[in-house]
Amino acid sequence: MAYESYILVCGGTACFSGGGDKIIEEFKKQLADAGLTEKVQVVATGCLGFCEQGPIVKVLPQGTFYVQVKADDVKEIVNEHLIKGRVVQRLCYDPAQAKNHVAEANIPFYQKQYRIVLRNCGVIDPEKIEDYIARDGYKAIEKVLFEMTPEQVVEEILKSGLRGRGGAGFPTGMKWKFAQAQPKGQKYMVCNADEGDPGAYMDRSTLEGDPHSILEAMIIAGYAIGANKGYIYIRAEYPLAIHRLELAIKQAREYGLLGEKILGSEHDFDIELRLGAGAFVCGEETALLQSIEGNRGMPKPRPPFPAVKGLWGCPTVINNVETLANIPVIINKGADWFNKIGTATTKGTKVFALTGKVNNSGLIEVPMGTTLREIIFDIGGGIRGGHKFKAAQTGGPSGGIIPPQFLDTAIDFESLAKIGSIMGSGGLIVMDETDCVVDIAKFYLDFTVDESCGKCAPCRIGGRKLLNYLNKISEGRGVEDDIKQLEAISDSMCKASLCGLGQTASNPVKSTLRYFKDEYLEHINDKKCRSGKCSKLVQYKIDAEKCKGCTLCARKCPANAITGTVKQPHVIDTQKCIKCGACEAACKFGAISHG
Amino acid sequence: MNGTTEQMTPEIRAFIEEWKSKPGNLIMVLHKVQQTYGYIPRDVAIETSKLLDVPLAKIYGVVTFYNFFKLQKAGKYIIQVCLGTACYLRGGDDVIKEFEKQLGIGVNGTTADGLFSIEAVRCIGCCGLAPAAVINGEVHGKLTTKDVAGIIAKYRELG
Numbered sequence: 001m002a003y004e005s006y007i008l009v010c011g012g013t014a015c016f017s018g019g020g021d022k023i024i025e026e027f028k029k030q031l032a033d034a035g036l037t038e039k040v041q042v043v044a045t046g047c048l049g050f051c052e053q054g055p056i057v058k059v060l061p062q063g064t065f066y067v068q069v070k071a072d073d074v075k076e077i078v079n080e081h082l083i084k085g086r087v088v089q090r091l092c093y094d095p096a097q098a099k100n101h102v103a104e105a106n107i108p109f110y111q112k113q114y115r116i117v118l119r120n121c122g123v124i125d126p127e128k129i130e131d132y133i134a135r136d137g138y139k140a141i142e143k144v145l146f147e148m149t150p151e152q153v154v155e156e157i158l159k160s161g162l163r164g165r166g167g168a169g170f171p172t173g174m175k176w177k178f179a180q181a182q183p184k185g186q187k188y189m190v191c192n193a194d195e196g197d198p199g200a201y202m203d204r205s206t207l208e209g210d211p212h213s214i215l216e217a218m219i220i221a222g223y224a225i226g227a228n229k230g231y232i233y234i235r236a237e238y239p240l241a242i243h244r245l246e247l248a249i250k251q252a253r254e255y256g257l258l259g260e261k262i263l264g265s266e267h268d269f270d271i272e273l274r275l276g277a278g279a280f281v282c283g284e285e286t287a288l289l290q291s292i293e294g295n296r297g298m299p300k301p302r303p304p305f306p307a308v309k310g311l312w313g314c315p316t317v318i319n320n321v322e323t324l325a326n327i328p329v330i331i332n333k334g335a336d337w338f339n340k341i342g343t344a345t346t347k348g349t350k351v352f353a354l355t356g357k358v359n360n361s362g363l364i365e366v367p368m369g370t371t372l373r374e375i376i377f378d379i380g381g382g383i384r385g386g387h388k389f390k391a392a393q394t395g396g397p398s399g400g401i402i403p404p405q406f407l408d409t410a411i412d413f414e415s416l417a418k419i420g421s422i423m424g425s426g427g428l429i430v431m432d433e434t435d436c437v438v439d440i441a442k443f444y445l446d447f448t449v450d451e452s453c454g455k456c457a458p459c460r461i462g463g464r465k466l467l468n469y470l471n472k473i474s475e476g477r478g479v480e481d482d483i484k485q486l487e488a489i490s491d492s493m494c495k496a497s498l499c500g501l502g503q504t505a506s507n508p509v510k511s512t513l514r515y516f517k518d519e520y521l522e523h524i525n526d527k528k529c530r531s532g533k534c535s536k537l538v539q540y541k542i543d544a545e546k547c548k549g550c551t552l553c554a555r556k557c558p559a560n561a562i563t564g565t566v567k568q569p570h571v572i573d574t575q576k577c578i579k580c581g582a583c584e585a586a587c588k589f590g591a592i593s594h595g
Numbered sequence: 596m597n598g599t600t601e602q603m604t605p606e607i608r609a610f611i612e613e614w615k616s617k618p619g620n621l622i623m624v625l626h627k628v629q630q631t632y633g634y635i636p637r638d639v640a641i642e643t644s645k646l647l648d649v650p651l652a653k654i655y656g657v658v659t660f661y662n663f664f665k666l667q668k669a670g671k672y673i674i675q676v677c678l679g680t681a682c683y684l685r686g687g688d689d690v691i692k693e694f695e696k697q698l699g700i701g702v703n704g705t706t707a708d709g710l711f712s713i714e715a716v717r718c719i720g721c722c723g724l725a726p727a728a729v730i731n732g733e734v735h736g737k738l739t740t741k742d743v744a745g746i747i748a749k750y751r752e753l754g
Contacts, residue, residue, distance in 0.1 A: 014723040017734030051723020199680030201720030236626060236663055237719065239732070274619070275626050278662030278717075294621035295653075296660040312618060355681035355722035362723055396680065429680050443683055447717075453660075 003041040005082060006060040010122060012047030012205055012363075013240060015054035019071060020044070023055055026074040034078055046209015048122035049363040050109055053093065058122070063103040066091040109360050112379050114341070116349050117202075117325040118365045121209030126244050129251040132212040138257055140331035144220050145265040153224040154180055157327070160335035161347035166192060166283065166320035167398065167424050168500070169346070169413040175317050178307035179225040182315040187227035189218050189269075190311065190318040192288055193234040193241070196280040197396030198447060200427035202351040203321035205363050207234070207241035210325070211248035215271060217324035219262065220331060222269040225317055230271040231292055237278065245273060280397070280451035283425075284499045285310075285318045287453065298453045299499035322351055322426070342368035346412035350423065356393075356430040357384050366411075373407040376430055387432035391515070395424025397444040397451075398504035400511030401437065420511040422504065436533035437512040437519050442470045448505040459502025462493040466509055474534040478524040486513060538579050538594050544569035546591035553583035553592060601636035603643075611646045621649060621657060625664060634665040662717075670705040670712035672750045676728045679718030686739070687726035691715055693740040694728075697747055710751065 009015075009024050027042045048056050053067035057077070064087055066077065073091060080086045093107050104110050115121075124131035132138070144153055158173030179187060191214060195203040207214060218230045234242055249271055252258040260268045274292050282288045282297040289311050291297040310316025326348060330338045339347045346368040352375065355361045359381035366375060372392055376382070383389050391401045400421030402409075409415050413423050431440065449463040466489055469482045490506035497503045513520060522528050529537040542553070542562075549567040554560075561577040564570030572583070572592075584592040610627045614620040624647065628639055635658050644651040658664040676682075676691040691702065694713050698706055705712040721727045724736025728746075735746060 013719075013734065014721050014736065017721065017724065017736060051721075054723065195720075196717070198678070198718040199722060200718065201722060204720040237716075275623065276661075277622055277626070277664060279660060280717075291622065292619050294619040294623075294657070296656055353722055355725060356684050361681070361725070393680070427680065429684065431684065435684060443680070 004039045005041075007040060007042045007077075008045045008048075008058040008060065008122065009042065010046075010048040010054060010056040010058075011044035011126070012049075012051065012054070012122075012208065013201075014051040015048070015056055016240075018055045020055045022071040023057065023069055023074060026071040027078070030074050030078040031082075034083060036078070036082060040082060043125045044127075045123060046121035046126050047118075047205035047363055049113075049118065049205075049365075050107075050360065051363065052359070052361040058104070062087075063105070065093060065104045065107065067093050108381065109362065109364075109379055112370065112374055113365050114349055114367045115365050116329050116341075117206060117322050117351050118209070118363070119329065120213065121205060121363075124210065126209050126211055127247055129212060129248070129255060132210070136332060137212055137328070138216055138255075140328040141216055141219055141257065142263065143331055144223055145263060145267055150180060150224045150226065153220065153331070156335045157224070157330060158335075160326075160330045160338040161342075162323065162326055162330060162338065163346060163413065164320060165322035165326075165350070165425065167395065167422060169423060172319060172323055175307055175319070176221065176224050178305065179227075179315045179317045182308060184226060186229075186312075186314045187225055188311045188314055188316040189222045189225065189227045189230040190288070190292070190316055191218055191230065191232040191324055192283065192285075192318050192320045193232055193238075194276040194282050194288060195235060195238075195321075195425065196283045196451075197398075197425050197427045199355055199396055199429050200353045200425055202353055202363060202426045204235075204238050204241055206321050206325050206351070207238070208244055211241075211244045212252065213325050213328055214245075214321060215248055215252050215258070217319075217327035218271060219257065219267075219269050220327055221317060221319065221324070223267050225315070227315075227317070228268045228270070230269065231274050231311070232271060233274050233276055233282070233288055233292055235278070236275040242273065242275070249273075279453075280447070281453045281499070281501050284501060287499065288318065289316065296453070298455045299501075301498060320425070343410060343412040343415075345414050350411070350426060352426045352428040354380050354428050354430070357387060357432040357435070358382070358430040359384050368412045369410040371408050371410055372402065375411075375428065376407070380430065383430065383432050385432075387434065390431045390433050390435060391437070393421075393429045393431065393440070393508070394427065395422040395504075395507070396427045397447045398422060398500065398507055399424045399427075400507045401431075401440065401515060402511075403515040420507070420514055422507065434531050434533075436474075436529055436531040437516040438470060438474050438523055438529070439531075439533040441508045441512045442467065442474060444508040445470060445505070448501065452501065452505070456496075456498040456502060458493045458496040459498070459505060462489050462497070462502070463505050465489050466493075466506060470509070473520060473523050474529070475536040476523070476527045476534075478520075480521070480524055482524065483513065483517070483520060532595060535579055539574055540572050540577055540579065540581075540583060540592060540594045542570050542572055542583075543591045543593065546589050548589055548591075550588070552586050552588070556582045556586040558582065600638050601632055603639050604631060607631060607639070608646070611643065615647065621647065621654065622661075625654070625658060629664060632668070634668050667705075669714075671710050672730055673712045673714060674728055674730050675714045675716040675719070677717070677719045677721070677726065678715045679722065679725075681718075681722035682726040685725040689740050690726050690728065690738050690743065693743040694747075697743055710754075711747070 057066040057069045162172045163169040279297045284299045287297040287299040306316045351365045445467045454460045547569040554562040561573045727736045
């Protein structure tokens with residue numbers, strides 16, 4: 001029986017923890033009370049992307065988009081919207097303009113987006129295989145198994161121009177071709193779902209919102225390269241994604257889509273999950289394979305590449321989640337459809353986790369070639385709290401910082417590399433003038449030093465040295481020569497490290513030095529941090545005009561750094577000051593400030 | 596180690612039996628062990644080494660390599676404060692300091708009553724809720740230092 005209306009409740013992690021589960025329960029209860037259970041279906045979907053405004057509820061067929069919904073609002077939605085047919089204006093994205101902003105298509109956050117990878121996220125119930133099939137799911141498998149040879153599949157992917165979305169942008173079709181060219185025998189297809197970039201959650205949302213698309217893509221890849229076994233290597237920190245994948249695998253097996261003789265063809269393929277255990281270096285292909293084999297995740301020199309000698313010595317293709325999510329669409333709609341989207345060198349779309357100091361945090365998908373300005377200001381709604389845009393960081397700890405003068409760069413693999421950053425896996429973090437570049441570089445280095453596996457010296461020792469210099473600078477002990485050292489070590493790490501982690505670990509340092517050298521020099525020469533983030537460089541001052549000489553600050557100071565006589569303005573000895581802020585908190589006249 | 600001895604449960608034995616023939620099983624077995632005890636007890640590691648026929652040194656090599664595995668028993672409530680980039684920029688650092696201050700323990704420490712542990716974790720994928728913390732699977736988002744006391748009190752009440 002068809003339903004008259006559908007209520008889609010975002011089941012992404014952010015909305016769910018914001019009360020999404022209670023909203024679903026409440027809808028079920030209210031619908032039952034109103035006698036609408038037969039007419040209205042409640043669906044928990046994958047991430048709708050607009051995390052900042054969550055929990056989100058969408059009502060179909062009208063497409064009304066309600067934001068920041070609470071369980072208490074449910075009754076009103078049922079009574080007003082479903083029974084009386086009136087939109088609940090106060091829950092719309094922009095109540096003042098509710099008439100125009102009711103549907104998703106009218107909300108600026110969604111207008112510049114184009115969804116291929118996230119096509120089903122927020123549309124289907126990820127726990128139901130029927131929902132996926134109803135959206136052309138598993139159609140590509142039929143086409144591949146019965147109408148195409150493995151060579152034709154590889155050819156189609158090559159022609160589509162699809163490049164790996166894990167960070168480096170290697171053409172996916174080439175990878176498949178190498179593995180296909182290996183002699184017949186045991187081969188493996190691996191999906192890298194070990195999303196390690198701190199500040200990115202694209203893969204998590206895709207797996208939670210549309211797990212079957214990844215299974216379908218892996219079956220297609222398995223057919224193309226001649227593998228009958230697949231592994232999904234997923235972070236143990238993503239329990240919901242693991243649960244949905246396990247369920248999806250079970251359903252696919254019941255439908256004869258996994259296992260022996262898929263859909264009656266000659267192709268066998270099955271998938272197993274393997275859990276990661278928190279090691280950023282396992283994003284590197286050879287380290288990831290080590291981890292699946294049950295070892296410490298340390299990378300190996302390449303060649304031999306995994307496509308030739310991978311898991312247990314057998315040819316192995318490793319593709320990232322987002323890359324795979326594109327595959328069924330490319331097969332269904334054709335390479336020529338796909339390669340018209342994007343730029344000359346980079347086809348298709350990119351999913352970004354847009355976060356940091358931006359008004360609309362969330363998960364977005366845009367065509368390659370979209371500019372940073374469109375992403376941050378049109379989709380992201382500009383900078384929070386009326387602050388000024390300072391820089392954007394792409395590529396996480398392996399990427400670089402992009403200053404304002406490149407806001408109009410059309411994003412693709414090449415353009416980002418040219419301005420000293422990388423596409424990376426899709427973290428896009430926006431910073432404003434209250435963020436300090438030295439502090440940011442330190443934050444990322446701290447991460448890579450911690451995550452370095454220690455196998456090769458350039459990364460193990462180089463990273464530590466970089467961090468030491470950055471600490472020195474941020475604590476006011478820097479000298480100008482330190483900058484030369486930072487540059488020299490960065491270069492050596494790039495050239496001499498064994499794997500991608502070490503080769504790119506210095507990118508945050510290099511890019512901040514390239515665009516914000518003046519701030520480094522300020523830290524070194526003037527012992528000043530303009531954002532106030534580097535606490536050791538903060539200076540407390542007493543305004544002589546405002547100071548009444550009450551002596552309270554001097555009594556509060558734990559370091560006896562404040563001197564002065566009663567009823568006379570006091571002074572802080574900056575040499576003795578430990579920057580604890582006790583004086584500022586104590587002053588009743590607002591005479592003490594820091595900067 | 597922390598002095599307590601733990602026996603391997605029949606459930607883990609059965610799990611090892613099921614996985615024994617599959618290549619690359621060690622990490623999956625360790626996940627199961629940690630899921631059961633909350634950490635990797637030494638006695639269970641020794642037993643695992645015998646059952647899987649893997650040197651104990653290799654087990655400890657793997658356990659210490661990955662952030663996820665722990666060698667110490669954690670508190671009943673594990674407060675995992677996210678220090679991913681988005682959370683860091685929006686003040687995750689201040690939130691973790693406030694937890695440390697209020698509970699009187701440092702990161703990776705456990706309170707004397709065994710109720711709370713604090714951990715600094717990397718991106719939990721809730722950047723839209725930054726700064727965020729997860730406590731035994733429950734996500735607390737858009738935190739400020741002012742929320743900390745209330746959160747602690749809530750879990751303390753649960754006991």
